[in-house]
Amino acid sequence: MAHKELLLGDEAVALGALHAGLSGVYAYPGTPSTEITEFIQAHPLTRERGIHSAWSCNEKTAMEGALGVSYAGKRALVCMKHVGMNVCADAFMGSAMTGANGGLVVTACDDPSMHSSQNEQDSRFYARFAMIPVFEPSNQQEAYEMTREAFDYSEKRGIPVLMRLTTRMAHSRAVVSSGEARPENEVHLPENPRQWVTLPANARIRNRQLIKDYDAFEVDAEESRFNSLADGCDRRMGVIACGIAYNYLMENFPDGCPYPVLKVSQYPFPRKMALALAGMTDTILVLEEGQPMVEESLRGVFPTSARILGRLDGTVTRDGELSPDIVRKALSLDPIPSHEPSETVVPRPPALCQGCGHRDFYTALNRTLEKYPGSRVFSDIGCYTLGFLAPLHAIHTCVEMGASFGMAQGAAHSGIWPAVAVLGDSTFTHSGMTGLLDAVNSNADVVLCISDNLTTGMTGGQDSAGTGRIEAICEGIGVAKEHIRTIIPLPKNYEEMERAIREEIEYHGVSVIVSRRECLQTLKRHAKK
Amino acid sequence: MKKDIILAGVGGQGILSIATIIGSAALDQNLHLKQAEVHGMSQRGGDVQSHLRLSSYPIHSDLIPRGCADLIISLEPMEALRYLPWLAQEGWVITNTTPFVNIPNYPETGRLHEELAKLPNVIALDVDEIARQAGSPRSANMALLGAASGVLGILEPERLKEGIRRIFARKGEETVDANIKAFEAGLRKAISGYGTCR
Numbered sequence: 001m002a003h004k005e006l007l008l009g010d011e012a013v014a015l016g017a018l019h020a021g022l023s024g025v026y027a028y029p030g031t032p033s034t035e036i037t038e039f040i041q042a043h044p045l046t047r048e049r050g051i052h053s054a055w056s057c058n059e060k061t062a063m064e065g066a067l068g069v070s071y072a073g074k075r076a077l078v079c080m081k082h083v084g085m086n087v088c089a090d091a092f093m094g095s096a097m098t099g100a101n102g103g104l105v106v107t108a109c110d111d112p113s114m115h116s117s118q119n120e121q122d123s124r125f126y127a128r129f130a131m132i133p134v135f136e137p138s139n140q141q142e143a144y145e146m147t148r149e150a151f152d153y154s155e156k157r158g159i160p161v162l163m164r165l166t167t168r169m170a171h172s173r174a175v176v177s178s179g180e181a182r183p184e185n186e187v188h189l190p191e192n193p194r195q196w197v198t199l200p201a202n203a204r205i206r207n208r209q210l211i212k213d214y215d216a217f218e219v220d221a222e223e224s225r226f227n228s229l230a231d232g233c234d235r236r237m238g239v240i241a242c243g244i245a246y247n248y249l250m251e252n253f254p255d256g257c258p259y260p261v262l263k264v265s266q267y268p269f270p271r272k273m274a275l276a277l278a279g280m281t282d283t284i285l286v287l288e289e290g291q292p293m294v295e296e297s298l299r300g301v302f303p304t305s306a307r308i309l310g311r312l313d314g315t316v317t318r319d320g321e322l323s324p325d326i327v328r329k330a331l332s333l334d335p336i337p338s339h340e341p342s343e344t345v346v347p348r349p350p351a352l353c354q355g356c357g358h359r360d361f362y363t364a365l366n367r368t369l370e371k372y373p374g375s376r377v378f379s380d381i382g383c384y385t386l387g388f389l390a391p392l393h394a395i396h397t398c399v400e401m402g403a404s405f406g407m408a409q410g411a412a413h414s415g416i417w418p419a420v421a422v423l424g425d426s427t428f429t430h431s432g433m434t435g436l437l438d439a440v441n442s443n444a445d446v447v448l449c450i451s452d453n454l455t456t457g458m459t460g461g462q463d464s465a466g467t468g469r470i471e472a473i474c475e476g477i478g479v480a481k482e483h484i485r486t487i488i489p490l491p492k493n494y495e496e497m498e499r500a501i502r503e504e505i506e507y508h509g510v511s512v513i514v515s516r517r518e519c520l521q522t523l524k525r526h527a528k529k
Numbered sequence: 530m531k532k533d534i535i536l537a538g539v540g541g542q543g544i545l546s547i548a549t550i551i552g553s554a555a556l557d558q559n560l561h562l563k564q565a566e567v568h569g570m571s572q573r574g575g576d577v578q579s580h581l582r583l584s585s586y587p588i589h590s591d592l593i594p595r596g597c598a599d600l601i602i603s604l605e606p607m608e609a610l611r612y613l614p615w616l617a618q619e620g621w622v623i624t625n626t627t628p629f630v631n632i633p634n635y636p637e638t639g640r641l642h643e644e645l646a647k648l649p650n651v652i653a654l655d656v657d658e659i660a661r662q663a664g665s666p667r668s669a670n671m672a673l674l675g676a677a678s679g680v681l682g683i684l685e686p687e688r689l690k691e692g693i694r695r696i697f698a699r700k701g702e703e704t705v706d707a708n709i710k711a712f713e714a715g716l717r718k719a720i721s722g723y724g725t726c727r
Contacts (some may be wrong), residue, residue: 006552006562031568115567172565172580174593175556244591251590324594337618338596342610344636348539350575351631383573390633460568526660 014039016147023074024052026062030081033109059084063091073188103151112321122290136243245287248491288308357517360489364497380423409444538604555690668711677716
């Protein structure tokens with residue numbers, strides 16, 4: 001019997017995966033994808049079946065773990081935010097070459113408008129790059145059903161599937177009606193073992209097969225129940241609406257859209273359907289969340305008879321997420337009368353919590369560095385990036401996970417002194433450890449600080465991979481024991497903290513400072529238990 | 530029938546609990562619902578908002594178009610004003626009057642109250658105080674929901690109370706009672722017209 005519940009898009013994906021007979025979820029937390037794994041971790045079926053759901057160190061190790069599950073013939077889900085795709089790209093591209101044995105679904109949650117991210121990259125490009133099919137749900141029910149089907153499809157075609165969500169899909173709730181859970185697969189090894197050894201001789205054969213398969217994936221997309229072409233009474237324009245953009249289109253036409261509409265939720269882009277649409281009208285508006293991927297593929301370079309409207313000609317904003325209002329403007333409909341924005345309201349940016357250990361660490365660091373005018377602080381991705389804002393103004397860079405350790409040594413090699421790096425414990429185990437080994441090997445004159453709050457804080461307090469072992473890891477990588485200093489970031493310790501930082505600046509080699517105090521958010525949660 | 534609601538506040542104030550209770554009541558009444566939330570970075574003391582849409586027929590967009598919100602329910606007075614471009618011309622604003630000051634340039638509260646008073650339909654109440662007086666100081670968000678329940682329309686206050694009971698049930702009888710008390714106190718104050726700005 002169908003069961004109805006209110007689910008986030010993320011949770012709908014999670015439930016779809018569980019009901020598809022999932023054997024393991026492999027993920028690193030990242031907004032807006034975190035809730036997929038958290039839902040699976042908390043679900044009774046996970047305990048009952050012993051489904052793997054512990055967090056991975058990073059997206060690459062996650063993808064590789066899942067690929068191993070697929071090799072064994074079972075079903076695996078990988079989840080990450082869009083920039084996680086960069087970290088797992090090597091494994092993701094490789095998985096197109098090995099193909100999938102057990103169903104393998106990779107969920108990437110893109111964050112257009114950068115609500116909680118450093119860029120706006122569109123994960124559909126990765127799928128096209130790797131020649132992997134994409135499912136892009138337009139509502140929560142579809143997210144549930146598509147995820148279930150994506151596993152079947154992955155096994156039927158022997159290929160991983162990318163599930164693409166965007167922020168509003170991931171973090172919006174709706175009623176989802178779900179079915180029964182399918183059993184897990186039994187272990188069964190791949191039929192073609194050569195395909196899983198990507199020696200050039202094997203890979204060449206596989207590549208030709210994949211190119212052929214990609215045509216078949218496009219035929220599948222044309223026949224998919226998730227893609228549809230509807231005629232309209234007004235053929236002055238046609239609309240291609242991808243994923244969630246379909247909702248914004250329909251929102252503007254309560255009595256039904258008058259224009260012919262091609263709804264796209266499964267890729268490769270179904271070109272035949274687009275040609276059929278072009279046969280109905282010579283002006284086509286493309287609505288897609290993220291970058292103008294479909295639009296660019298339609299425009300090409302040479303002139304066509306069809307007039308294409310979208311992000312590239314300014315009909316739709318060039319960047320940022322879509323909204324019913326942006327789509328309304330693109331449709332040339334009159335704006336809905338409303339109130340003027342208030343002139344009294346001022347921005348309220350996010351900030352580090354009052355009493356947070358990162359604050360005390362930055363305060364001591366700032367006080368120490370006052371005496372070193374040439375100092376630069378290379379920071380990283382996490383709550384502590386907020387140290388850039390007033391009143392701390394403590395950092396000079398933030399690029400991607402682990403960049404702080406790499407950049408600090410590059411800057412030190414170039415003569416910047418003191419070159420200081422700051423990252424969190426979870427970012428350290430995600431992508432800082434290899435950078436630390438580089439620093440040790442080049443004996444860089446750097447002070448590398450790990451602001452350890454014993455959790456993955458920014459995404460809501462998930463387990464951090466190196467908790468309790470940070471100093472041991474640094475020592476194992478080769479940092480001299482006497483230059484691994486642990487401090488407790490509290491106002492009463494400022495003097496001691498400053499002394500430790502100063503001494504390590506004056507040491508011309510690799511120093512690690514571990515500033516450790518539990519995140520206030522997880523501390524509160526632990527106190528309640 | 531359809532109701533579009535913007536829930537507003539500062540990260541950590543508890544707007545998502547309001548959303549969860551309305552959501553539970555809506556699900557129980559077989560209404561269609563969409564609720565877009567903000568997670569991640571902004572939750573650290575920044576402005577947060579949730580678009581909550583309830584309807585007796587299917588809803589397309591997860592986001593409310595500008596000019597279409599029937600209600601803005603806000604736990605903070607400046608945050609109520611932040612979303613005015615989304616408010617329908619005859620829409621309601623139900624807001625807490627206690628400011629949450631965590632920025633150096635927070636505007637003068639008098640100006641906020643003046644601006645609120647200019648709107649056609651406003652219920653402005655000190656829900657922190659109402660919750661305190663009701664003996665449930667930690668349930669200001671439920672007092673606000675109570676205040677809004679009189680003009681919500683699509684769900685009766687009784688349905689929302691059932692939602693509160695369902696959601697807080699696992700936290701024990703005491704928590705349920707405290708939240709119901711705050712809810713009822715908010716509803717009473719709003720009906721008595723005490724907090725209406727005009």
